[in-house]
Amino acid sequence: MPLLEAIDLTVRYTVRGAAGGRRDFSALDAVSLRVGPGERIGLVGESGSGKTTLAKTLIGLERPSSGSVQVDGQALHTLDAVQLAQFRRQVQMVFQDPMGSLNPRLTVGAAIGEVLAVHRIVARAERQQRVADLLATVGLDLDYAGRYPHEFSGGQRQRIGIARALALEPHLLIADEPVSALDVSVQAQVLNLLSDLCDARHMALLLVAHDLAVVNYVCRRVVVMYLGRVVESGPVERVFGAPAHPYTIALRAAVPDPDRAIAREDASREPQPDPAPPGEGCPFWPRCPRVEHRCRVSRPDLAPVGEGHAVACWRLRGNER
Amino acid sequence: MQFGTPDGVVRAVDGVDFDLRADETLALVGESGCGKSVTALALARLVAGPGLRTSGRVELDGHDMAALSEHELRSVRGGTIAYVFQDPASSLNPVKTVGSQIGEMVRLHRRVPDVQAEVVALMQMVGLPDPANRYRAFPHEFSGGMQQRVMIAMALASQPRVLVADEPTTALDVTIQAQIFDLLAALRRRLHMGILLITHNLGLVRANAERVCVMYAGQIVESGPTERLLSHPGHPYTKGLLASVPRVGRTGRMPGIEGQVPHPARLPTGCRFHPRCKWADDRCRLEAPDLDEADEGQSVRCHYWKQLT
Numbered sequence: 311m312p313l314l315e316a317i318d319l320t321v322r323y324t325v326r327g328a329a330g331g332r333r334d335f336s337a338l339d340a341v342s343l344r345v346g347p348g349e350r351i352g353l354v355g356e357s358g359s360g361k362t363t364l365a366k367t368l369i370g371l372e373r374p375s376s377g378s379v380q381v382d383g384q385a386l387h388t389l390d391a392v393q394l395a396q397f398r399r400q401v402q403m404v405f406q407d408p409m410g411s412l413n414p415r416l417t418v419g420a421a422i423g424e425v426l427a428v429h430r431i432v433a434r435a436e437r438q439q440r441v442a443d444l445l446a447t448v449g450l451d452l453d454y455a456g457r458y459p460h461e462f463s464g465g466q467r468q469r470i471g472i473a474r475a476l477a478l479e480p481h482l483l484i485a486d487e488p489v490s491a492l493d494v495s496v497q498a499q500v501l502n503l504l505s506d507l508c509d510a511r512h513m514a515l516l517l518v519a520h521d522l523a524v525v526n527y528v529c530r531r532v533v534v535m536y537l538g539r540v541v542e543s544g545p546v547e548r549v550f551g552a553p554a555h556p557y558t559i560a561l562r563a564a565v566p567d568p569d570r571a572i573a574r575e576d577a578s579r580e581p582q583p584d585p586a587p588p589g590e591g592c593p594f595w596p597r598c599p600r601v602e603h604r605c606r607v608s609r610p611d612l613a614p615v616g617e618g619h620a621v622a623c624w625r626l627r628g629n630e631r
Numbered sequence: 632m633q634f635g636t637p638d639g640v641v642r643a644v645d646g647v648d649f650d651l652r653a654d655e656t657l658a659l660v661g662e663s664g665c666g667k668s669v670t671a672l673a674l675a676r677l678v679a680g681p682g683l684r685t686s687g688r689v690e691l692d693g694h695d696m697a698a699l700s701e702h703e704l705r706s707v708r709g710g711t712i713a714y715v716f717q718d719p720a721s722s723l724n725p726v727k728t729v730g731s732q733i734g735e736m737v738r739l740h741r742r743v744p745d746v747q748a749e750v751v752a753l754m755q756m757v758g759l760p761d762p763a764n765r766y767r768a769f770p771h772e773f774s775g776g777m778q779q780r781v782m783i784a785m786a787l788a789s790q791p792r793v794l795v796a797d798e799p800t801t802a803l804d805v806t807i808q809a810q811i812f813d814l815l816a817a818l819r820r821r822l823h824m825g826i827l828l829i830t831h832n833l834g835l836v837r838a839n840a841e842r843v844c845v846m847y848a849g850q851i852v853e854s855g856p857t858e859r860l861l862s863h864p865g866h867p868y869t870k871g872l873l874a875s876v877p878r879v880g881r882t883g884r885m886p887g888i889e890g891q892v893p894h895p896a897r898l899p900t901g902c903r904f905h906p907r908c909k910w911a912d913d914r915c916r917l918e919a920p921d922l923d924e925a926d927e928g929q930s931v932r933c934h935y936w937k938q939l940t
Contacts, residue, residue: 356804357775463891464663493662493831494875498887505884520804523877527885550880564805565879566834568861 311383312344313482313514314368314401318377319343321363321538337363339538340377345482350508350515352525352546354561355535361518364535365484368516369401370394399429402475406487408467412459418445418470419455425477444473448503465496472503482514483507489524501528523565526550531618534558537593540612544619554621556598592624600625632666632673635682638896643669645849646687651793651825656816658828658836658857660872661846664892667829670846671795674827675708692792710740713791717798719778723770729781730754730766733788740789753784758814776807780814787818794819797829812839833869834876837861842928845869848893848903851922855929865931865940867908902933910935 321338338360345351353361366372368379370386379386381397389397405411412421422441426432432440442452448469459467468488475483485504489497505528508515519525525532525546532549534542534557542555553559592598595605604624612620613627632644644666651657659667672678674689676696689696691711699707716722724732733750743749747766754762757780770778779799786794796815800808816839819826828840836843836857843861844854845868853866864870871888890907893899902920905911914934922932925940933939 356806465891494833494877495662495871495888496891497877498875498885499889501885502887521877522805523879523881526879526882527877546882560806562879564809566805566808566832566838566876567878568834568837568873568876569878570837 312346312380313349314345315380316341316343316364316368316377317380319364319367319374319379320376321360321367321372322375336538338367338374341535341538341540342377343368343533343540345514345516347481348508348512348514349531350517350529352522352529352532353516353518353535354520354522354525354532356520356561358537359535360538361520361535362486363538365403365486365516365518369403369484370397395429399431399478400480401482401484402478402480404468404471404475404483404485404488406490408464408471408491409459411471412467412474414459417456417458418462421459421470422455422474422477425474429478431478440477444477447476447507448473449499463496464492465500468492468500469503472500472507476507476511479511480513482516484516484518486518487520488517490519490521497524504528521565522550522562534561539593539622541594541623542619542621543612544616548616548619554615554619554626555594555623556600556625557594560597592622632669632678633682633684634680636896638894640682641895642898643849643895644673647844647846647849647851649844649851649854651827653792653825654819654823655842656819656826656828656840658830658840658843659846660830660833660836660843662831662872662892664848664895665846666849667846668797671714671797671827671829674793674795675712675714676704677708706740709736709786710789711791712793712795713786713789714795714797715779715782715786715799717801719775719782719802720770722782723778725770728767728769729773730768733781733784736785736788749788750784753788754781756787756818757781757784758810759784774807775803776810779803779807779811783811783814783818787822790822791824793825793827795827795829798831799828800835801830808835815839832876833861833873845872848898849895850903850932851930852904852932853930854922855925856927859927859929863929863940865925865929865936866904866933867910867939868904870939871907910939 319338319341320336322334322336324332325335326332341364355361363372367374373387419441422444423437426437426440441455445452445454450466450469489500492500501524504515507513517525517529529546532546533540536557542549542558549558550562553562590608591606592609595601602624610622610624612622614620615626634641634643647670649657659670661667669678730750733753734746737743737746737749751762751766759765759777759780773781800811815826840857843857844851847868853860853869864873874886875888888907893903899906901917902915905915920932920934922930924930
């Protein structure tokens with residue numbers, strides 16, 4: 311049984327347009343995702359692709375307009391308070407900006423201890439020891455417990471955020487852009503830490519990132535999103551080795567690589583359009599270098615193209631309509 | 632450049648030498664705290680602060696900047712030397728239209744008969760769509776990539792000789808990053824500017840800079856032509872930095888650099904990188920290496936670079 315499953319998740323907002331009129335816009339459009347125990351999934355896409363909305367909906371911070379999130383066979387929004395508290399222990403989140411998610415007036419020890427106190431999982435007497443263990447787990451010294459967030463570097467703060475999430479021994483950790491604010495050499499340290507923690511605790515990980523390159527070191531499976539829809543998903547080697555969707559190809563080509571001069575796909579040079587509903591067509595057609603007539607009029611669904619590999623693109627479907 | 636701080640005297644930048652030519656991009660690469668941004672600000676004497684002590688000089692087109700009056704400096708700042716920073720949203724005034732903000736820069740640095748026409752031309756040059764109408768739009772009506780284009784238009788309003796781009800795409804998506812670098816390259820050729828690119832990502836350097844200086848703890852530890860430096864990195868720090876760039880299609884453990892950048896008030900003795908260097912020995916702990924000239928214009932600050940390459 312999956313740890314957590316999203317079924318046809320749609321999140322719609324009403325926004326005021328430039329002309330004063332209102333329009334509906336789907337941050338998530340019929341997204342399905344299964345996270346199994348111990349599984350590591352990378353969720354990639356540009357800003358506005360809906361990846362953060364998906365992460366927030368999965369932990370119940372956003373209510374879906376339709377579709378549902380299933381936990382142990384039960385819909386997340388039907389859980390009662392006791393069940394919800396238990397769910398929160400199972401699923402924890404780490405955010406992009408560790409400074410913005412730590413209370414500047416609490417010492418690091420107090421910030422981690424607070425989590426233990428709220429969920430009443432460790433007796434008061436043992437709390438300090440537990441905080442020390444958690445700090446050691448993420449590679450920080452015990453004497454850091456008495457310091458405040460501003461006394462740490464970005465990488466250390468991200469470790470603190472991870473320690474705080476681990477305090478509840480979650481089965482699934484959702485990390486939203488955990489390294490995009492960090493220096494490259496520190497990124498490696500934090501990603502390796504996440505990898506080790508998943509191994510040691512048999513913890514599942516949903517890693518949200520706009521940079522494809524950080525995902526393949528940590529994750530086995532990757533889901534590519536564009537304007538609220540999943541456009542490609544599959545094993546990391548397949549999706550990055552032989553990307554099938556024109557958007558994945560463009561995204562892959564845009565990653566700066568010190569080993570090759572440059573070979574960018576044309577789509578990466580086109581500005582991302584306003585996230586307006588692109589009519590009936592494929593959301594990517596305005597930027598797609600291989601657009602055909604059917605792409606403008608009809609939206610392709612995800613269809614399998616290989617073992618565990620699915621792509622939403624008409625080009626890969628022959629002449630079927 | 633030295634600062635007096637509660638922790639003691641901090642030498643943020645220590646003996647940094649480089650030159651930048653017209654129609655060339657020089658990358659200054661290093662991690663947070665290495666002194667790359669302070670170096671960039673110092674070019675236009677934009678660094679102030681209690682206990683600041685500086686030595687060394689900056690020459691612009693052969694003229695010593697120290698000889699300039701405060702009035703002359705004002706036309707250099709944001710004029711001859713223009714800056715584009717990391718986060719466009721916090722650099723733009725949220726309550727003024729983008730047209731008026733670009734226009735302000737035009738008025739400040741140049742005399743043109745029709746400011747609005749000039750602004751529209753600048754917006755066109757940086758690829759902002761529909762400039763005649765978007766002229767009246769506010770910053771929040773633009774995406775991050777488009778806001779950065781507005782910042783570039785403002786920087787170009789003064790027809791600068793030098794454009795300092797300090798992590799110009801760190802806050803942007805990778806696809807938008809590619810677009811911004813395409814734009815900078817085209818503008819550089821057209822306007823014959825020198826670009827000083829400040830970044831922590833060596834991955835960006837390959838396609839976007841002719842020469843590179845790698846900084847660590849306030850010093851240049853390695854410099855040279857991009858192709859040479861990336862194919863034959865001499866300094867262990869450069870090697871580590873290059874290995875840390877995440878690559879698509881790699882799996883397993885990610886190579887990084889162990890340890891952390893030293894606090895600038897508590898620099899290690901000898902080579903500043905020795906506590907993080909796996910090749911360090913007693914000589915590295917005691918004796919500070921000089922920047923040593925290697926082949927093909929490359930220089931390396933390491934006692935053992937010959938053995939390591």
